[in-house]
Amino acid sequence: MVRVSIPPTLRKLCGGEDTVTVRPGTVGDAIAQLHDRYNGIRDRLCDGGGRLRGSVLVFVNDEDIRFLGEQATPLKPGDEVSIIPAFAGG
């Protein structure tokens, strides 16, 4: 399975969980699985066209998916995904 860290902003929607697991596939598949389980999550993360919002960063094993394959980035068993608000730092 793949572990996904949920940011505090989304925990209310995820029953208070700070980590959830999803099946391997791609980042896009993981978002779809989360959306099936916790209705509304896709709208928080993505804009109307299904693209990740500029305000959301997704990392797979500590690498920003914009340096990998965006939502097509593959997820293998044991991978770790982090969802982070972009508006921090500096």
Added chain:
Amino acid sequence: MSQSNGYMKALKCRECGREYPLAATHVCEFDFGPLEVAYDYDRIKKSLTRDVICTRPQTMWRYRELLPVAGEPTVGRQVGYTPLVKADRLAKRLGIRELWIKNDAVNFPTLSFKDRVVSVALSRSVELGFKTVACASTGNLANSVAANAAAAGLDSYVFIPSDLEIGKVVNSLVYGAHVIGIKGHYDEVNRLCAEIAGKYGWAFVNVNMRPYYAEGSKSMGYEIIEQLGWRIPEHTVVPMASGSLLTKVHKAYQEFIKVGLVGETKWKMHGAQATGCSPISTAQKAGLDFFKPVKPNTIAKSLAIGTPADGFYSLKVMKETGGAADDVTDDEVREGIRLLSECEGIFAETAGGVTVGVAKKLIASGKIAADSSAVLCITGNGLKTIEAMTGHVGATRDIRPSLREFEALLAQDKPELVTA
């Protein structure tokens, strides 16, 4: 509205406008948009006049109605009101009619503009009841959090890339802060901090306290206006790491108009980056309103943010004001530092070299007109990044304490002074 919140009304999402209580939180639950402090400008307009400001001590807190604290500030009360230096010799070298240096290289207490944001963030953290403060930093912020936390009796954890300049490392450790070096670049430090912020009930100044923290940068803009004789400069050149400072100096200019302290006018905001980390300037030059993240590689470590949080908004401000961005190589950064030092006697850190170097390019290309007036924001002190200049400024010439040896040396420099 509650009097106990001072002149603040709420936190408001910059994207969707949803409002939140004035707590330690920084993003909207619905679209992850950044939260900003909303103020009661009508009340501020009534109480903040030029006369009121002029009677107050010369610190950033003379504009306190426009800064996000509920009561009197408790941390960093002496911060700000740094010199605005008329830089005639540098103006001549760069080919511009009028040039000013806003010199935060001598900001109190830690010699960078970060003391402004930290004094706001920690004053607000104390109001919200926090005992431990923290930050993700490229160095200057760590110094300021460490120093101001020590002075306020707060515990502090500062997270920095482990390869920072030694001056910036020692300048955090000396105050007794917990300094955590992360084996990675700033964006990785920042990601870690985003994950741990909130977990331990700490006030992370640039994560959960960011809406308050970022507002502190506005004070640099207020001071520029007042020190220019209540005038907004035609051009302002600002170094960009996250891009936040550029957006906040712009906001300061807008707010002074809004509360009636200065009249309507036009100005241009220009952004400066190092070529080795130039996601914002690259996007601006390509006419894009979004940036592509990069892996930083530059001597301007204080600007080495590859995923700038306010990249999008700084691009927007430059576009709206008709400003431009550019970037300079490491050699040009050093040249910028030398120009400022040799012309004005101000030794800036690498970010200052970036700002001077980019100003030079923008003036040469006519994006800043030769017959105009510009302010360069110098944000940090050269003594903190001494490594960048070591080996590039010549070396001392050592002699014995002998008149003969000195005259032999002087004969090389100025033969006309030395008689045979």
